[in-house]
Amino acid sequence: MSCEAYRPKLIEAAAMPAELNAALQEHLDGCASCRELHAKERSLFVAIDAALSSVANGESTPSFLPRVRAAIEQERAASVASHSRFVLWPVAAAAIAAVAVLFVVFQRIPPQQQTASQLAASSSATTPATGSATSSSTNSAADSETGEIASESKVAQREIASYGVGKPRSFSTLAKSEGRIESSQMPDVLVPPDERIALAKFVAALPRRHEIAVALTKPALAAPSADVLSTPLEIAELKLEPLSPEQAPSEAK
Amino acid sequence: MQELVLTQQGSTPRSATDAQRLESEAATREAFESHLTECGPLAFRVARGVLRNTADAEDVAQEALLRAFRRFKHLRERDRFRGWLVRITFRLALDRARSAKRREQRETLWSRPERQPPAPTAEDLAARSQFAQRLDRALDELPEKLRLVLLLSAMQGHTLEEVAVLLGVPLGTVKSRLFLARKQLAAKLR
Numbered sequence: 492m493s494c495e496a497y498r499p500k501l502i503e504a505a506a507m508p509a510e511l512n513a514a515l516q517e518h519l520d521g522c523a524s525c526r527e528l529h530a531k532e533r534s535l536f537v538a539i540d541a542a543l544s545s546v547a548n549g550e551s552t553p554s555f556l557p558r559v560r561a562a563i564e565q566e567r568a569a570s571v572a573s574h575s576r577f578v579l580w581p582v583a584a585a586a587i588a589a590v591a592v593l594f595v596v597f598q599r600i601p602p603q604q605q606t607a608s609q610l611a612a613s614s615s616a617t618t619p620a621t622g623s624a625t626s627s628s629t630n631s632a633a634d635s636e637t638g639e640i641a642s643e644s645k646v647a648q649r650e651i652a653s654y655g656v657g658k659p660r661s662f663s664t665l666a667k668s669e670g671r672i673e674s675s676q677m678p679d680v681l682v683p684p685d686e687r688i689a690l691a692k693f694v695a696a697l698p699r700r701h702e703i704a705v706a707l708t709k710p711a712l713a714a715p716s717a718d719v720l721s722t723p724l725e726i727a728e729l730k731l732e733p734l735s736p737e738q739a740p741s742e743a744k
Numbered sequence: 745m746q747e748l749v750l751t752q753q754g755s756t757p758r759s760a761t762d763a764q765r766l767e768s769e770a771a772t773r774e775a776f777e778s779h780l781t782e783c784g785p786l787a788f789r790v791a792r793g794v795l796r797n798t799a800d801a802e803d804v805a806q807e808a809l810l811r812a813f814r815r816f817k818h819l820r821e822r823d824r825f826r827g828w829l830v831r832i833t834f835r836l837a838l839d840r841a842r843s844a845k846r847r848e849q850r851e852t853l854w855s856r857p858e859r860q861p862p863a864p865t866a867e868d869l870a871a872r873s874q875f876a877q878r879l880d881r882a883l884d885e886l887p888e889k890l891r892l893v894l895l896l897s898a899m900q901g902h903t904l905e906e907v908a909v910l911l912g913v914p915l916g917t918v919k920s921r922l923f924l925a926r927k928q929l930a931a932k933l934r
Protein backbone atom coordinates (compact mmCIF):
# COMPACT_ATOMS: atom_id res chain seq x y z
CA MET A 492 0.00 0.00 0.00
CA SER A 493 1.28 3.51 -0.81
CA CYS A 494 1.92 6.28 1.77
CA GLU A 495 -1.16 8.18 0.43
CA ALA A 496 -3.37 5.28 1.42
CA TYR A 497 -1.95 5.22 4.96
CA ARG A 498 -2.19 8.96 5.70
CA PRO A 499 -5.90 9.23 6.51
CA LYS A 500 -5.51 6.27 8.82
CA LEU A 501 -2.51 7.91 10.47
CA ILE A 502 -4.44 11.14 11.08
CA GLU A 503 -7.37 9.21 12.53
CA ALA A 504 -5.01 7.25 14.72
CA ALA A 505 -3.58 10.50 16.06
CA ALA A 506 -7.07 11.91 16.68
CA MET A 507 -8.21 8.99 18.82
CA PRO A 508 -5.13 7.48 20.40
CA ALA A 509 -5.44 3.75 20.41
CA GLU A 510 -3.18 0.90 19.61
CA LEU A 511 -2.13 1.16 15.97
CA ASN A 512 -3.09 -1.81 13.89
CA ALA A 513 -0.33 -4.14 12.87
CA ALA A 514 -0.22 -3.13 9.20
CA LEU A 515 -0.02 0.59 9.99
CA GLN A 516 2.64 0.05 12.63
CA GLU A 517 4.65 -1.97 10.18
CA HIS A 518 4.43 0.82 7.57
CA LEU A 519 5.47 3.46 10.10
CA ASP A 520 8.47 1.39 11.13
CA GLY A 521 9.66 1.36 7.56
CA CYS A 522 8.58 4.87 6.33
CA ALA A 523 10.26 7.98 7.72
CA SER A 524 7.89 10.52 6.07
CA CYS A 525 4.78 8.80 7.47
CA ARG A 526 6.47 8.58 10.86
CA GLU A 527 7.10 12.32 10.71
CA LEU A 528 3.52 13.02 9.70
CA HIS A 529 2.22 10.85 12.51
CA ALA A 530 4.44 12.61 15.05
CA LYS A 531 3.28 16.01 13.75
CA GLU A 532 -0.36 14.99 14.03
CA ARG A 533 0.22 13.65 17.51
CA SER A 534 1.78 16.92 18.64
CA LEU A 535 -1.13 18.86 17.10
CA PHE A 536 -3.57 16.82 19.17
CA VAL A 537 -1.45 17.25 22.28
CA ALA A 538 -1.71 21.02 21.79
CA ILE A 539 -5.46 20.76 21.09
CA ASP A 540 -6.00 18.69 24.24
CA ALA A 541 -4.03 21.15 26.37
CA ALA A 542 -6.00 24.11 25.01
CA LEU A 543 -9.30 22.25 25.33
CA SER A 544 -8.51 21.32 28.90
CA SER A 545 -7.89 24.95 29.75
CA VAL A 546 -11.15 25.97 28.02
CA ALA A 547 -13.18 23.23 29.70
CA ASN A 548 -11.78 23.33 33.24
CA GLY A 549 -12.02 26.96 34.23
CA GLU A 550 -12.64 27.78 37.88
CA SER A 551 -15.48 30.04 38.90
CA THR A 552 -14.89 32.87 41.36
CA PRO A 553 -15.44 32.04 45.06
CA SER A 554 -18.55 34.23 45.08
CA PHE A 555 -20.28 32.27 42.32
CA LEU A 556 -22.12 29.62 44.37
CA PRO A 557 -23.04 32.00 47.21
CA ARG A 558 -24.49 34.35 44.60
CA VAL A 559 -26.52 31.54 43.05
CA ARG A 560 -27.77 30.54 46.50
CA ALA A 561 -28.81 34.11 47.21
CA ALA A 562 -30.65 34.38 43.88
CA ILE A 563 -32.45 31.11 44.54
CA GLU A 564 -33.34 32.17 48.06
CA GLN A 565 -34.76 35.41 46.69
CA GLU A 566 -36.80 33.52 44.13
CA ARG A 567 -38.01 31.06 46.77
CA ALA A 568 -39.06 33.89 49.07
CA ALA A 569 -40.93 35.57 46.23
CA SER A 570 -42.75 32.36 45.37
CA VAL A 571 -43.63 31.74 49.03
CA ALA A 572 -44.98 35.29 49.25
CA SER A 573 -47.15 34.84 46.19
CA HIS A 574 -48.29 31.45 47.51
CA SER A 575 -49.20 33.08 50.81
CA ARG A 576 -51.14 35.78 49.02
CA PHE A 577 -53.18 33.10 47.32
CA VAL A 578 -53.62 30.72 50.25
CA LEU A 579 -54.07 33.36 52.92
CA TRP A 580 -56.59 35.42 51.04
CA PRO A 581 -59.47 34.10 53.20
CA VAL A 582 -57.53 35.02 56.36
CA ALA A 583 -56.82 38.48 55.00
CA ALA A 584 -60.47 38.90 54.05
CA ALA A 585 -61.55 37.79 57.53
CA ALA A 586 -59.11 40.23 59.13
CA ILE A 587 -60.38 43.09 56.96
CA ALA A 588 -63.95 42.17 57.86
CA ALA A 589 -63.03 42.11 61.56
CA VAL A 590 -61.47 45.55 61.32
CA ALA A 591 -64.51 46.85 59.48
CA VAL A 592 -66.85 45.48 62.15
CA LEU A 593 -64.75 46.98 64.96
CA PHE A 594 -64.65 50.30 63.16
CA VAL A 595 -68.42 50.39 62.69
CA VAL A 596 -68.98 49.43 66.33
CA PHE A 597 -66.66 52.19 67.54
CA GLN A 598 -68.19 54.75 65.21
CA ARG A 599 -71.62 54.07 66.65
CA ILE A 600 -70.53 54.55 70.26
CA PRO A 601 -71.07 58.20 71.28
CA PRO A 602 -68.08 60.13 72.63
CA GLN A 603 -67.87 60.20 76.39
CA GLN A 604 -66.67 62.79 78.83
CA GLN A 605 -63.50 63.82 77.04
CA THR A 606 -63.08 65.31 73.58
CA ALA A 607 -61.03 63.65 70.90
CA SER A 608 -58.35 66.32 70.97
CA GLN A 609 -57.89 66.10 74.71
CA LEU A 610 -57.60 62.38 74.41
CA ALA A 611 -55.16 62.55 71.58
CA ALA A 612 -52.99 64.92 73.60
CA SER A 613 -53.13 62.76 76.69
CA SER A 614 -52.51 59.56 74.78
CA SER A 615 -49.52 60.97 72.94
CA ALA A 616 -48.12 62.11 76.27
CA THR A 617 -48.49 58.68 77.80
CA THR A 618 -47.51 56.63 74.76
CA PRO A 619 -44.19 57.73 73.28
CA ALA A 620 -44.53 55.44 70.26
CA THR A 621 -47.67 57.24 69.16
CA GLY A 622 -46.14 60.61 69.78
CA SER A 623 -43.28 59.90 67.46
CA ALA A 624 -45.56 58.40 64.88
CA THR A 625 -47.84 61.43 64.72
CA SER A 626 -44.88 63.72 64.27
CA SER A 627 -43.76 61.48 61.47
CA SER A 628 -42.24 64.26 59.38
CA THR A 629 -39.33 64.47 61.77
CA ASN A 630 -38.66 60.73 61.76
CA SER A 631 -35.83 59.08 59.87
CA ALA A 632 -36.43 57.95 56.32
CA ALA A 633 -35.47 54.44 57.34
CA ASP A 634 -38.85 54.01 59.00
CA SER A 635 -40.86 53.52 55.87
CA GLU A 636 -43.94 52.53 57.80
CA THR A 637 -44.15 55.85 59.59
CA GLY A 638 -46.72 57.30 57.25
CA GLU A 639 -48.95 54.28 57.58
CA ILE A 640 -48.54 54.28 61.33
CA ALA A 641 -49.45 57.95 61.48
CA SER A 642 -52.69 57.37 59.62
CA GLU A 643 -53.41 54.28 61.70
CA SER A 644 -52.81 56.21 64.89
CA LYS A 645 -55.39 58.80 63.84
CA VAL A 646 -57.92 56.01 63.58
CA ALA A 647 -56.68 54.66 66.87
CA GLN A 648 -57.09 58.03 68.56
CA ARG A 649 -60.59 58.37 67.22
CA GLU A 650 -61.36 54.95 68.59
CA ILE A 651 -59.92 55.86 71.97
CA ALA A 652 -61.85 59.07 71.98
CA SER A 653 -65.02 57.15 71.28
CA TYR A 654 -64.78 55.01 74.38
CA GLY A 655 -62.64 57.02 76.71
CA VAL A 656 -59.45 56.45 78.63
CA GLY A 657 -60.23 55.56 82.18
CA LYS A 658 -60.06 52.22 83.77
CA PRO A 659 -59.49 49.26 81.45
CA ARG A 660 -62.68 48.30 79.65
CA SER A 661 -63.34 45.35 77.47
CA PHE A 662 -64.88 45.53 74.02
CA SER A 663 -67.64 43.22 75.03
CA THR A 664 -68.39 45.05 78.26
CA LEU A 665 -68.57 48.25 76.28
CA ALA A 666 -70.81 46.76 73.65
CA LYS A 667 -73.03 45.10 76.24
CA SER A 668 -73.38 48.35 78.09
CA GLU A 669 -74.58 49.89 74.86
CA GLY A 670 -77.08 47.05 74.65
CA ARG A 671 -76.41 46.46 70.99
CA ILE A 672 -74.46 43.21 70.96
CA GLU A 673 -75.13 39.89 72.61
CA SER A 674 -72.37 38.76 74.92
CA SER A 675 -71.76 35.61 72.90
CA GLN A 676 -70.99 37.66 69.79
CA MET A 677 -68.09 39.61 71.23
CA PRO A 678 -64.90 38.15 72.67
CA ASP A 679 -63.93 39.39 76.08
CA VAL A 680 -60.66 41.29 75.72
CA LEU A 681 -59.36 43.61 78.36
CA VAL A 682 -57.43 46.51 76.90
CA PRO A 683 -55.53 48.79 79.30
CA PRO A 684 -55.78 52.48 78.31
CA ASP A 685 -52.13 52.81 77.36
CA GLU A 686 -52.34 49.85 75.01
CA ARG A 687 -55.41 50.85 73.06
CA ILE A 688 -53.52 52.70 70.34
CA ALA A 689 -51.15 49.80 70.01
CA LEU A 690 -54.07 47.38 69.73
CA ALA A 691 -55.87 49.51 67.14
CA LYS A 692 -52.70 49.83 65.10
CA PHE A 693 -52.13 46.12 65.38
CA VAL A 694 -55.65 45.28 64.21
CA ALA A 695 -55.37 47.82 61.38
CA ALA A 696 -52.10 46.25 60.25
CA LEU A 697 -53.45 42.68 60.18
CA PRO A 698 -54.80 42.74 56.62
CA ARG A 699 -51.29 43.43 55.36
CA ARG A 700 -49.41 41.14 57.73
CA HIS A 701 -50.80 37.73 56.91
CA GLU A 702 -48.17 35.86 58.83
CA ILE A 703 -49.22 37.53 62.10
CA ALA A 704 -52.84 36.64 61.50
CA VAL A 705 -51.84 33.07 60.78
CA ALA A 706 -49.65 32.84 63.86
CA LEU A 707 -52.49 34.14 66.03
CA THR A 708 -55.12 31.89 64.56
CA LYS A 709 -53.04 28.72 64.81
CA PRO A 710 -54.16 26.56 67.71
CA ALA A 711 -51.58 25.98 70.41
CA LEU A 712 -49.68 22.70 70.20
CA ALA A 713 -51.25 19.99 72.30
CA ALA A 714 -48.16 19.51 74.45
CA PRO A 715 -48.52 17.09 77.34
CA SER A 716 -48.79 18.79 80.71
CA ALA A 717 -45.61 18.83 82.77
CA ASP A 718 -47.64 17.77 85.82
CA VAL A 719 -48.66 14.53 84.20
CA LEU A 720 -45.08 13.65 83.32
CA SER A 721 -43.46 14.42 86.68
CA THR A 722 -42.61 11.58 89.01
CA PRO A 723 -44.16 11.58 92.48
CA LEU A 724 -42.13 13.29 95.18
CA GLU A 725 -40.40 10.74 97.36
CA ILE A 726 -39.67 11.44 101.04
CA ALA A 727 -38.64 8.56 103.27
CA GLU A 728 -41.15 9.34 106.07
CA LEU A 729 -43.90 10.60 103.89
CA LYS A 730 -45.17 8.68 100.88
CA LEU A 731 -47.19 10.85 98.50
CA GLU A 732 -49.65 9.09 96.24
CA PRO A 733 -50.69 10.72 92.95
CA LEU A 734 -54.29 11.96 92.99
CA SER A 735 -56.79 9.61 91.45
CA PRO A 736 -58.69 11.12 88.47
CA GLU A 737 -61.94 11.27 90.48
CA GLN A 738 -60.31 13.24 93.28
CA ALA A 739 -58.37 15.59 91.14
CA PRO A 740 -61.01 18.17 90.15
CA SER A 741 -62.46 18.54 93.65
CA GLU A 742 -59.01 18.77 95.21
CA ALA A 743 -57.93 21.33 92.68
CA LYS A 744 -60.68 23.67 93.83
CA MET B 745 -52.85 38.66 73.24
CA GLN B 746 -52.82 35.00 72.25
CA GLU B 747 -56.43 34.55 73.33
CA LEU B 748 -57.56 37.63 71.45
CA VAL B 749 -60.40 38.06 69.01
CA LEU B 750 -58.88 35.84 66.36
CA THR B 751 -59.46 32.33 67.67
CA GLN B 752 -60.51 30.63 64.47
CA GLN B 753 -62.59 27.50 64.44
CA GLY B 754 -61.48 24.67 62.18
CA SER B 755 -58.04 26.07 61.49
CA THR B 756 -56.28 22.76 62.12
CA PRO B 757 -56.33 21.52 58.50
CA ARG B 758 -54.68 24.70 57.30
CA SER B 759 -51.92 24.52 59.90
CA ALA B 760 -51.37 20.84 59.15
CA THR B 761 -51.11 21.67 55.45
CA ASP B 762 -48.76 24.51 56.27
CA ALA B 763 -46.57 22.20 58.34
CA GLN B 764 -46.48 19.65 55.53
CA ARG B 765 -45.66 22.35 53.03
CA LEU B 766 -42.86 23.73 55.19
CA GLU B 767 -41.47 20.24 55.71
CA SER B 768 -41.52 19.47 52.00
CA GLU B 769 -39.98 22.87 51.23
CA ALA B 770 -37.14 22.15 53.65
CA ALA B 771 -36.55 18.74 52.07
CA THR B 772 -36.59 20.27 48.58
CA ARG B 773 -34.17 22.95 49.64
CA GLU B 774 -31.79 20.40 51.11
CA ALA B 775 -31.94 18.19 48.02
CA PHE B 776 -31.42 21.14 45.71
CA GLU B 777 -28.50 22.38 47.78
CA SER B 778 -26.69 19.07 47.36
CA HIS B 779 -27.27 19.16 43.58
CA LEU B 780 -26.17 22.79 43.48
CA THR B 781 -22.90 22.10 45.27
CA GLU B 782 -22.15 19.21 42.98
CA CYS B 783 -23.40 20.59 39.66
CA GLY B 784 -22.87 24.34 40.02
CA PRO B 785 -19.22 24.04 38.90
CA LEU B 786 -20.29 21.79 36.01
CA ALA B 787 -22.76 24.41 34.77
CA PHE B 788 -20.10 27.08 35.06
CA ARG B 789 -17.62 25.02 33.06
CA VAL B 790 -20.07 24.30 30.29
CA ALA B 791 -20.90 28.00 30.02
CA ARG B 792 -17.28 29.03 30.14
CA GLY B 793 -16.39 26.46 27.52
CA VAL B 794 -18.73 28.27 25.16
CA LEU B 795 -18.16 31.86 26.22
CA ARG B 796 -14.51 31.74 27.38
CA ASN B 797 -15.24 34.52 29.84
CA THR B 798 -15.65 33.95 33.56
CA ALA B 799 -18.12 36.74 34.31
CA ASP B 800 -20.43 35.88 31.41
CA ALA B 801 -20.16 32.18 32.21
CA GLU B 802 -21.17 32.80 35.83
CA ASP B 803 -24.19 34.81 34.71
CA VAL B 804 -25.32 32.11 32.34
CA ALA B 805 -24.68 29.29 34.82
CA GLN B 806 -26.66 31.17 37.46
CA GLU B 807 -29.59 31.57 35.10
CA ALA B 808 -29.45 27.87 34.23
CA LEU B 809 -29.35 26.90 37.92
CA LEU B 810 -32.32 29.16 38.66
CA ARG B 811 -34.25 27.45 35.88
CA ALA B 812 -33.24 24.09 37.29
CA PHE B 813 -34.53 25.22 40.67
CA ARG B 814 -37.88 26.18 39.15
CA ARG B 815 -38.21 22.76 37.56
CA PHE B 816 -36.68 20.89 40.45
CA LYS B 817 -39.70 18.71 41.19
CA HIS B 818 -39.14 17.08 37.78
CA LEU B 819 -35.37 16.91 38.21
CA ARG B 820 -34.76 15.40 41.61
CA GLU B 821 -32.94 12.38 40.24
CA ARG B 822 -29.20 13.12 40.06
CA ASP B 823 -28.41 12.08 36.48
CA ARG B 824 -31.55 13.69 35.17
CA PHE B 825 -30.66 16.92 36.95
CA ARG B 826 -27.09 16.94 35.63
CA GLY B 827 -28.11 16.14 32.08
CA TRP B 828 -30.83 18.75 32.03
CA LEU B 829 -28.54 21.36 33.57
CA VAL B 830 -25.77 20.70 31.05
CA ARG B 831 -28.14 21.01 28.10
CA ILE B 832 -29.88 24.17 29.32
CA THR B 833 -26.57 25.80 30.24
CA PHE B 834 -25.10 25.00 26.85
CA ARG B 835 -28.19 26.38 25.10
CA LEU B 836 -28.19 29.59 27.17
CA ALA B 837 -24.48 30.07 26.60
CA LEU B 838 -24.86 29.64 22.84
CA ASP B 839 -27.69 32.19 22.83
CA ARG B 840 -25.55 34.60 24.78
CA ALA B 841 -22.57 34.09 22.50
CA ARG B 842 -24.73 34.67 19.42
CA SER B 843 -26.29 37.84 20.73
CA ALA B 844 -22.85 39.12 21.77
CA LYS B 845 -21.60 38.41 18.27
CA ARG B 846 -24.55 40.21 16.68
CA ARG B 847 -23.99 43.18 18.96
CA GLU B 848 -20.32 43.21 18.08
CA GLN B 849 -21.12 43.13 14.36
CA ARG B 850 -23.62 45.98 14.73
CA GLU B 851 -21.11 48.05 16.62
CA THR B 852 -18.39 47.37 14.10
CA LEU B 853 -20.69 48.36 11.26
CA TRP B 854 -22.07 51.54 12.75
CA SER B 855 -19.54 52.88 15.17
CA ARG B 856 -16.92 55.37 14.12
CA PRO B 857 -13.29 54.28 14.34
CA GLU B 858 -12.72 56.25 17.54
CA ARG B 859 -15.63 54.44 19.18
CA GLN B 860 -14.35 51.00 18.40
CA PRO B 861 -13.01 48.96 21.31
CA PRO B 862 -9.29 49.35 21.85
CA ALA B 863 -7.09 46.81 20.14
CA PRO B 864 -5.74 44.10 22.44
CA THR B 865 -2.52 45.05 24.16
CA ALA B 866 0.68 43.02 24.02
CA GLU B 867 -0.19 41.72 27.46
CA ASP B 868 -3.63 40.61 26.31
CA LEU B 869 -2.11 38.79 23.42
CA ALA B 870 0.51 37.19 25.58
CA ALA B 871 -2.19 36.00 27.93
CA ARG B 872 -3.87 34.08 25.18
CA SER B 873 -1.59 32.37 22.79
CA GLN B 874 -2.24 32.55 19.12
CA PHE B 875 -2.97 28.86 19.04
CA ALA B 876 -5.58 29.21 21.76
CA GLN B 877 -7.27 32.00 19.83
CA ARG B 878 -7.35 29.87 16.71
CA LEU B 879 -8.78 27.01 18.74
CA ASP B 880 -11.52 29.30 20.10
CA ARG B 881 -12.54 30.22 16.59
CA ALA B 882 -12.39 26.61 15.43
CA LEU B 883 -14.54 25.55 18.39
CA ASP B 884 -17.14 28.20 17.59
CA GLU B 885 -17.41 26.83 14.08
CA LEU B 886 -18.04 23.24 15.16
CA PRO B 887 -21.57 21.87 15.00
CA GLU B 888 -23.21 22.25 18.44
CA LYS B 889 -23.55 18.54 19.16
CA LEU B 890 -19.89 17.94 18.44
CA ARG B 891 -18.82 20.93 20.44
CA LEU B 892 -20.72 19.85 23.56
CA VAL B 893 -19.24 16.34 23.45
CA LEU B 894 -15.77 17.79 23.00
CA LEU B 895 -16.20 20.14 25.96
CA LEU B 896 -17.67 17.54 28.30
CA SER B 897 -15.05 14.96 27.50
CA ALA B 898 -12.30 17.53 28.06
CA MET B 899 -13.53 18.19 31.60
CA GLN B 900 -11.42 16.60 34.28
CA GLY B 901 -12.98 13.51 35.76
CA HIS B 902 -15.41 12.86 32.90
CA THR B 903 -15.20 9.48 31.28
CA LEU B 904 -16.90 8.92 27.95
CA GLU B 905 -19.45 6.75 29.78
CA GLU B 906 -20.33 9.70 32.01
CA VAL B 907 -20.65 11.98 29.00
CA ALA B 908 -23.04 9.44 27.48
CA VAL B 909 -25.15 9.46 30.67
CA LEU B 910 -25.10 13.27 30.80
CA LEU B 911 -26.28 13.57 27.22
CA GLY B 912 -28.62 10.60 27.36
CA VAL B 913 -27.09 9.01 24.27
CA PRO B 914 -25.35 5.66 23.74
CA LEU B 915 -21.61 5.42 24.35
CA GLY B 916 -21.04 4.66 20.68
CA THR B 917 -22.67 7.96 19.74
CA VAL B 918 -20.39 9.84 22.11
CA LYS B 919 -17.32 8.15 20.66
CA SER B 920 -18.26 8.85 17.07
CA ARG B 921 -19.15 12.49 17.82
CA LEU B 922 -15.89 12.97 19.66
CA PHE B 923 -13.91 11.46 16.84
CA LEU B 924 -15.63 13.69 14.29
CA ALA B 925 -15.16 16.76 16.49
CA ARG B 926 -11.44 16.15 16.91
CA LYS B 927 -10.91 15.53 13.22
CA GLN B 928 -12.80 18.71 12.25
CA LEU B 929 -10.98 20.75 14.87
CA ALA B 930 -7.59 19.49 13.71
CA ALA B 931 -8.49 20.23 10.09
CA LYS B 932 -9.15 23.88 11.03
CA LEU B 933 -5.93 24.15 13.01
CA ARG B 934 -3.55 22.33 10.72
Ligand SMILES: [Zn+2]
Pocket residue numbers: 493494495497518522523524525526
Ligand atom coordinates in the same frame (compact mmCIF):
# COMPACT_ATOMS: atom_id res chain seq x y z
ZN1 LIG C 1 4.64 6.22 4.27
